[in-house]
Amino acid sequence: MxxxxxxxxxxxxxxxxxxxxxxxxxxxxxxxxxxxxxRPGWWEGMVGPGLPLDTRKxxxxxSNVLGSCYGTTGPASPHPGDGLPYGFRxxxxxxxxxxxxxRELARYLGIRRLALVVGGSLGAMQALEWALSAPAMVxxxxxxxxPFASSPQAIAWNEVGRQAILLDLERGGTGARGxxxxxxxxxxxxxxxxxFRMRFGREEVDPSLGEPHPFRLQYQVESYLHHQGxxxxxRFHPLSYLYLTRAMDDFDLGRHGEEAWEKARRGGVKIMAxxxxxxxxxxxxxxRELVLRLKQRGIPAxxxxxxxxxxxxxxxxxxxxxxxxxxxxxxx
Amino acid sequence: MxxxxxxxxxxxxxxxxxxxxxxxxxxxxxxxxxxxxxRPGWWEGMVGPGLPLDTRKxxxxxSNVLGSCYGTTGPASPHPGDGLPYGFRxxxxxxxxxxxxxRELARYLGIRRLALVVGGSLGAMQALEWALSAPAMVxxxxxxxxPFASSPQAIAWNEVGRQAILLDLERGGTGARGxxxxxxxxxxxxxxxxxFRMRFGREEVDPSLGEPHPFRLQYQVESYLHHQGxxxxxRFHPLSYLYLTRAMDDFDLGRHGEEAWEKARRGGVKIMAxxxxxxxxxxxxxxRELVLRLKQRGIPAxxxxxxxxxxxxxxxxxxxxxxxxxxxxxxx
Numbered sequence: 001m002x003x004x005x006x007x008x009x010x011x012x013x014x015x016x017x018x019x020x021x022x023x024x025x026x027x028x029x030x031x032x033x034x035x036x037x038x039r040p041g042w043w044e045g046m047v048g049p050g051l052p053l054d055t056r057k058x059x060x061x062x063s064n065v066l067g068s069c070y071g072t073t074g075p076a077s078p079h080p081g082d083g084l085p086y087g088f089r090x091x092x093x094x095x096x097x098x099x100x101x102x103r104e105l106a107r108y109l110g111i112r113r114l115a116l117v118v119g120g121s122l123g124a125m126q127a128l129e130w131a132l133s134a135p136a137m138v139x140x141x142x143x144x145x146x147p148f149a150s151s152p153q154a155i156a157w158n159e160v161g162r163q164a165i166l167l168d169l170e171r172g173g174t175g176a177r178g179x180x181x182x183x184x185x186x187x188x189x190x191x192x193x194x195x196f197r198m199r200f201g202r203e204e205v206d207p208s209l210g211e212p213h214p215f216r217l218q219y220q221v222e223s224y225l226h227h228q229g230x231x232x233x234x235r236f237h238p239l240s241y242l243y244l245t246r247a248m249d250d251f252d253l254g255r256h257g258e259e260a261w262e263k264a265r266r267g268g269v270k271i272m273a274x275x276x277x278x279x280x281x282x283x284x285x286x287x288r289e290l291v292l293r294l295k296q297r298g299i300p301a302x303x304x305x306x307x308x309x310x311x312x313x314x315x316x317x318x319x320x321x322x323x324x325x326x327x328x329x330x331x332x
Numbered sequence: 333m334x335x336x337x338x339x340x341x342x343x344x345x346x347x348x349x350x351x352x353x354x355x356x357x358x359x360x361x362x363x364x365x366x367x368x369x370x371r372p373g374w375w376e377g378m379v380g381p382g383l384p385l386d387t388r389k390x391x392x393x394x395s396n397v398l399g400s401c402y403g404t405t406g407p408a409s410p411h412p413g414d415g416l417p418y419g420f421r422x423x424x425x426x427x428x429x430x431x432x433x434x435r436e437l438a439r440y441l442g443i444r445r446l447a448l449v450v451g452g453s454l455g456a457m458q459a460l461e462w463a464l465s466a467p468a469m470v471x472x473x474x475x476x477x478x479p480f481a482s483s484p485q486a487i488a489w490n491e492v493g494r495q496a497i498l499l500d501l502e503r504g505g506t507g508a509r510g511x512x513x514x515x516x517x518x519x520x521x522x523x524x525x526x527x528f529r530m531r532f533g534r535e536e537v538d539p540s541l542g543e544p545h546p547f548r549l550q551y552q553v554e555s556y557l558h559h560q561g562x563x564x565x566x567r568f569h570p571l572s573y574l575y576l577t578r579a580m581d582d583f584d585l586g587r588h589g590e591e592a593w594e595k596a597r598r599g600g601v602k603i604m605a606x607x608x609x610x611x612x613x614x615x616x617x618x619x620r621e622l623v624l625r626l627k628q629r630g631i632p633a634x635x636x637x638x639x640x641x642x643x644x645x646x647x648x649x650x651x652x653x654x655x656x657x658x659x660x661x662x663x664x
Contacts, residue, residue: 088545088546090546091546092546149534150534151525151528151529152525152528152529152531152532152533152534152551152552152553153520153525153528153529153553155534155551155553155554156516156520156528156553156554156557157520159516159551159553159554159557160492160513160516160517160520160557162547163496163512163513163516164495164496164499164513166547167496167499167500167503167505167509167510167513168499168503171499171500171503171504171505172503172504173499173503177499178499180495181492181495181496181499184488184491184492184495185492185517188485188488188489188492193483193484193485193615196483196484196485196488197483197484197485199484200484201484202481202482202484202487202584213420214420214423214424215494215498215574215578218578218581219484219487219491219581220484221484221485221487221488221491222487222488222491225488225491225492242547246547246550249550249551252534280612283525
């Protein structure tokens, strides 16, 4: 299989100044630009010289996850047998599989120890998985807006999105239109009711812009969701969406046996988990529960909270608060 | 047009002992059985002799709303011009239109005054609309889990559901499969994360029962949602779902001008509004805001709250608490 990745800064001899950045569901291996000429990344301003993840000190790696569509092998990649896309022949994958690929990449790069593994949402799941599956290699974890295990409500949101994609496929579509619907739903869970109220209220769109259909776009909030859906369709693959949401559903740190927890304790990994007060996807209460359950298993864990109107996506939007957590985590 | 309705109890001479019961999105004109032989209704146990809406004292009416598919004219009804279903020729309707039909029915029945208009969710919107559009006729309103105006987040949930139905229709389907998806999403917003956690946790279904597909049903919560979607498909029309969700989106008491508010003040209508502490569709905070905004307009209004793990649907499930509110509202 192939793995797309990007690095920032230099790995010191001995390979102990590395930080691993894990991306979320539709992210890629490009958290930040590599210079002024380069395109901005999804955590722009967080990675670079003098920035929270300071490339003068740290060697920073971000790789596109297994099952995605930004260069790493996924369901849209050619099957080695016939050169045609894997499609549903692609096997179901877990966050454990995603991290196993990252471990292989870390070995290839000569990394011996990670000072920090950091990520939000699906990225938080990967960061936590790193601690349990490679405890000798991981010094610290910063998990933003992620749970100990996917809740049934989080599974439920994902399942509705998947059903929209599957309906589209079964009706002869490519799945793209269904994925736009899945994204519209997901965007509601990534933001907050208060943010929608502030941004959109009950404002309507210009009626002359809508289709003549009786169920044309009417409200600004609908226009926003449609726009978000269409944007994702241009950049993401519906089958990757299916596989990665299922990997999120299956995430449950409790699947690790006592042996893995014992190794994590002996490895001395320290975990910081941050909730977002307005998050409806992985509510702050679930992140507090994550910390509690880590502590119950003897893992040093601390809880932090980001205050934001933006909901789940605050880990991408509230750069000052998130940057401050990076500094705090690195000094654990 | 035709209107399906049911009545319970007897209308006194003078027509002043009437109570109007308003149903929610997919409800019908049958809130309760009319006797032991009859099928249960959606508010079974709430309407009958000696029950919270006591048929020995009150004449109780419930009618199927305009645009629905349980006997009242809607998009699936025959168009008078050609006898074929209206389909999208059916005009967009509002909660105001729904209540206008109910007023005509009330007149037909000889009702002069309503001691109470009560409903939850879309039913709450109708009950509030009654107060503003027929203030001389309405003595009291009990609005359960309904807002002053649909929030942009509530519009957003509805729009995702509509898009699933429209996708299905555009791909040559009947809209039923899309409506199942819309219902799956709606059910998440009708219940609470805590309830899902208690009921389903991360329990999986028996793998031998699933389809061989890689995205077969895996979790109990998915099985529950699929079941709810399939159940609605057997009993509701996708176009009614489109029209009625849009009517909900358009609901905004603020559209009534000062003249209507002045009439409501002079009419002396008293309003009780009850939120549900775990409601994520019309959160308790929005119901408190409704009461505040009514008071600001000089309407006597009180706030009550139902404590429940069940979320929005608590107004259907928590019969003891809801029944107690009926009694309290009738003694306002």
